Every structure is written in structure tokens, then in C-alpha cells.
Amino acid sequence: MIEVKNLSKFFGSTPAISDVTFSVREGEILGFLGPNGAGKTTTMRILSGYIPATAGTATIGEYEVHQHSLAVRKRIGYLPERPPLYLDMTVKGFLGFVTELKGVPRRDRAYRVNTTIERCFLEEKRHTLIRKLSKGYRQRVGIAQAIVHDPPVIILDEPTIGLDPRQMIEVRNLIKSLAGKHTIILSTHLLSEASVISDRVTIISNGKVVTSNTPDHLMKELAGGGGYTLNVGGDIDVVKSTLNTLPEISSVTVSPLENSDRYQVQITCVPDTEPGDKIATFIVNSGLHLYEMQREKPTLEDVFLELTNQAETEDANKQLVKTNNE
Numbered sequence: 062m063i064e065v066k067n068l069s070k071f072f073g074s075t076p077a078i079s080d081v082t083f084s085v086r087e088g089e090i091l092g093f094l095g096p097n098g099a100g101k102t103t104t105m106r107i108l109s110g111y112i113p114a115t116a117g118t119a120t121i122g123e124y125e126v127h128q129h130s131l132a133v134r135k136r137i138g139y140l141p142e143r144p145p146l147y148l149d150m151t152v153k154g155f156l157g158f159v160t161e162l163k164g165v166p167r168r169d170r171a172y173r174v175n176t177t178i179e180r181c182f183l184e185e186k187r188h189t190l191i192r193k194l195s196k197g198y199r200q201r202v203g204i205a206q207a208i209v210h211d212p213p214v215i216i217l218d219e220p221t222i223g224l225d226p227r228q229m230i231e232v233r234n235l236i237k238s239l240a241g242k243h244t245i246i247l248s249t250h251l252l253s254e255a256s257v258i259s260d261r262v263t264i265i266s267n268g269k270v271v272t273s274n275t276p277d278h279l280m281k282e283l284a285g286g287g288g289y290t291l292n293v294g295g296d297i298d299v300v301k302s303t304l305n306t307l308p309e310i311s312s313v314t315v316s317p318l319e320n321s322d323r324y325q326v327q328i329t330c331v332p333d334t335e336p337g338d339k340i341a342t343f344i345v346n347s348g349l350h351l352y353e354m355q356r357e358k359p360t361l362e363d364v365f366l367e368l369t370n371q372a373e374t375e376d377a378n379k380q381l382v383k384t385n386n387e
């Protein structure tokens with residue numbers, strides 16, 4: 062549905078994004094995740110037809126966004142970081158006005174406004190002036206203005222920024238309820254947000270895509286299979302070498318616990334394996350006491366920090382080589 066190929070944007074001689082490539086399938090939610098200044102807003106603005114790219118292409122359906130910016134604007138709903146709301150209008154009045162701007166035929170306007178008010182849970186605020194709404198409600202109106210013309214594609218730039226935790230959950234649930242019928246790109250600097258809402262996550266750092274995958278795959282493939290921490294008693298030497306031969310285990314470290322005859326055993330697993338039962342049975346059958354066993358799973362947070370740090374270090378190294386060569 063959305064194909065972005067080798068997209069770059071320079072502001073003067075500074076690249077905001079370089080060679081950005083990713084795609085989004087129909088009905089999917091893609092989380093576009095990156096730290097501040099990574100290039101998220103720049104990419105969203107190019108996709109929405111607001112600014113041209115310096116190089117590369119972006120297509121929405123069959124339309125290249127720059128060549129067919131009018132056709133593209135009809136097919137997308139865009140929520141910029143700061144939603145363009147008219148504070149002196151009521152929710153209903155404003156959404157009616159947006160349907161006019163977006164070229165919705167007159168006969169369909171009331172229906173579109175009413176359905177959107179319902180979908181965005183704005184019924185009780187329908188006649189309220191926007192200036193009197195809380196930030197959470199304003200954000201819902203921002204999303205409502207993006208979807209009121211029923212576009213197949215929705216682009217949301219940091220939709221929960223500045224909201225309190227309850228409002229964040231409400232807005233996230235609203236976004237999730239839009240998937241399937243719409244294809245959604247959502248930019249965020251919040252890892253937890255990207256992983257709970259998105260079907261797939263594209264991580265961007267320093268203007269470059271670092272990786273794209275499902276939240277589950279990112280954890281499994283990039284942070285390894287995690288492991289187990291055990292607290293055991295008995296003749297540890299007997300099991301240490303044999304544990305190592307289990308195909309699901311990549312390493313075993315044993316350290317004696319202070320003031321005790323017990324040991325802490327740290328086991329690292331091969332990705333995509335869950336050998337917990339096997340390990341426990343093995344320890345107990347070997348005549349050892351198993352006092353405690355804990356699964357240590359890598360978090361997406363670990364992956365994110367590792368990937369964005371790697372990208373920054375690589376960029377810094379390249380810059381150093383360039384400076385040394387000059």
C-alpha cells in the first residue's frame with residue numbers, strides 16, 4: 062500500500078533523512094520509531110505531500126506522492142505534531158468544515174461527520190467549543206479531522222505526545238480500532254507505544270532506517286533468546302558440562318553464592334527456544350536441588366538502545382575517518 066524507496070531530504074547541506082526505505086501493507090499499523098531528531102517528522106511530511114524529497118520516491122497506492130500530491134492528499138489523513146484546530150468552532154462545526162475542505166460531496170458530509178464523531182468517542186463533546194476541550198479530547202478531534210473523509214491511509218505524527226497516561230491509552234485504543242479498514246503509519250519516540258500498537262516497527266536513527274520487523278521478531282532476532290537464572294544446590298560440576306550440550310543452550314556460567322553452599326547458574330538460550338521445562342527436569346533428575354528459576358527475556362528497550370547506539374557509533378566513526386582523510 063505504501064512504498065518508500067531510498068528517500069533522502071537535505072535542509073541546506075545537512076541531511077535530515079538519508080536513503081530511507083520501508084513499506085506498509087494494506088490494513089497494517091506501522092510504528093515509525095526513533096529518538097528526537099531522528100527524521101520522523103521529515104518523513105511524515107514528505108509522505109503527506111507537504112514537502113518534497115531531495116531524492117528517492119514514495120508511493121501511496123498507485124500514486125507517487127510528489128508527482129500526484131493532490132490525489133495523494135485526498136487518500137491520506139494526516140495528523141501533524143501540532144493538530145490544526147480552529148479553537149472557536151464546535152467539534153461538529155469543525156469536522157463539517159474539514160469535510161468541505163477535503164472535497165466530500167455535500168450529501169455525504171453529515172453522515173461522515175456523525176460516523177467520525179462516533180468512532181472517535183466524541184459524542185458528548187459534539188457541541189463543545191474546541192478551546193474548552195482537554196488535551197486528550199483535542200487529540201481525538203485531531204485524529205477525527207484526519208479520518209473524516211474516510212481516507213485509506215492515515216499518517217499520525219506523535220499522536221500521544223503531551224497526553225497523560227489515561228488519555229494515552231484511550232488514544233492508542235482509538236488508533237488500534239482504525240486498523241484493518243485503514244493503513245496507518247504512526248511516528249513515536251516511545252518504544253512501548255510502538256510495540257503495543259504496531260504490527261511492524263521501523264526504527265530510524267540519525268536519518269537512517271536501522272531495522273524493520275514485527276516487535277516479536279525484533280526481540281527474538283536481535284536480542285537473542287534471553288536465558289534463565291537458577292539458584293541450585295548440590296554437586297554442580299556434574300551438571301555444568303552436560304547442560305552445555307543441550308541444543309537449546311548457548312552458554313552456562315556458574316558462580317558460588319556468598320555465605321551459602323548454593324550456586325547461581327546463568328543460562329543463555331538459542332533464539333526462539335523455551336527450554337525451561339527441560340532444564341528444570343534435567344537439574345532435578347541429576348539429584349540437585351532447584352530453589353529458584355527465573356526466565357530473563359530481552360526487552361524491546363534493550364534492542365532499541367542497542368540499535369540506535371550502534372547507528373550513532375557507526376556514524377561517528379565514519380565522520381572521524383572522513384575528518385582524518387581531509
Ligand SMILES: Nc1ncnc2c1ncn2[C@@H]1O[C@H](COP(=O)(O)OP(=O)(O)OP(=O)(O)O)[C@@H](O)[C@H]1O
Nearest residue numbers: 072076077095096097098099100101102103104250
Ligand atoms: N525545516 C528544517 N530546516 C532545517 N533542519 C531541519 C528542518 N526540519 C528538520 N530539520 C532537521 O532534520 C533532522 C530531523 O528532524 P525531524 O523533525 O524530522 O526529526 P524527528 O524524528 O521528528 O524529531 P522529534 O521527535 O524531535 O520531532 C533534525 O536534525 C532537524 O534539526
